[in-house]
Amino acid sequence: TRVAMFISGGGSNMVALLDDMARGSHAGMPCVVLANNATAAGLAKAAGRGVATIVVDHRPFAGDRVAFETAITQALAPFAPDLICLAGFMRVLTGGFINQWTGRMINIHPSLLPKYKGLHTHARALEAGDSMHGCTVHEVTAALDDGPILGQAQVPVLPDDTADTLSRRVLEQEHRLYPAVLRRFVTGDRTPLILTS
Ligand code: GRF
Secondary structure (H helix, E strand, O other): OEEEEEEOOOOHHHHHHHHHHHOOOOOOEEEEEEEOOOOOOHHHHHHHOOOOEEEOOOHHHOOOHHHHHHHHHHHHHHHOOOEEEEOOOOOOOOHHHHHHHOOOEEEEEOOOOOOOOOOOHHHHHHHOOOOEEEEEEEEOOOOOOOOOEEEEEEEEOOOOOOHHHHHHHHHHHHHHHHHHHHHHHOOOOOOOEEEEO
């Protein structure tokens, strides 16, 4: 399975996926890393691991999401991906694009979905006084952060947690969960994986 990864920033989840695929006996192989901006620090990490990178800057397409997604589709074509992993990709994709990838696009979100779809998930969990937080890998559907859940990692909230300390512990679990889910997803296994930290 040829795996494309989409990033917007540091790409720490993308690195975790690449490093796990490099470990061997993995049915997936990385074919390209795409970023929506040239400043994404993850681009150098991908290139340093010998993975092709492409930038499709979203800004020239301001307001025209479909044109941006057409540029993505064209940029991806030479790499012939079978699967897209969104990994810290901060652009909303339209249903028109997502429907071309049904069952072949997954995402990691830093909350225990269906709680806290969208942004600022750690602050919202703290605000709510939750004792348990975490992250979720799910299939991407047109509704934001809403597709079938493929895995979750639970992270206890500590009394002195701030959004920053909590997000750092969640990110660590993202780096465990996403590779574990991808490893089984590419074999066709959709059994939800629950990790407790
Ligand atoms: C992090 O907030 C992570 O929780 C979410 O995307 C952001 C950046 O992740 N999945 P990454 O380091 O670029 O993978």
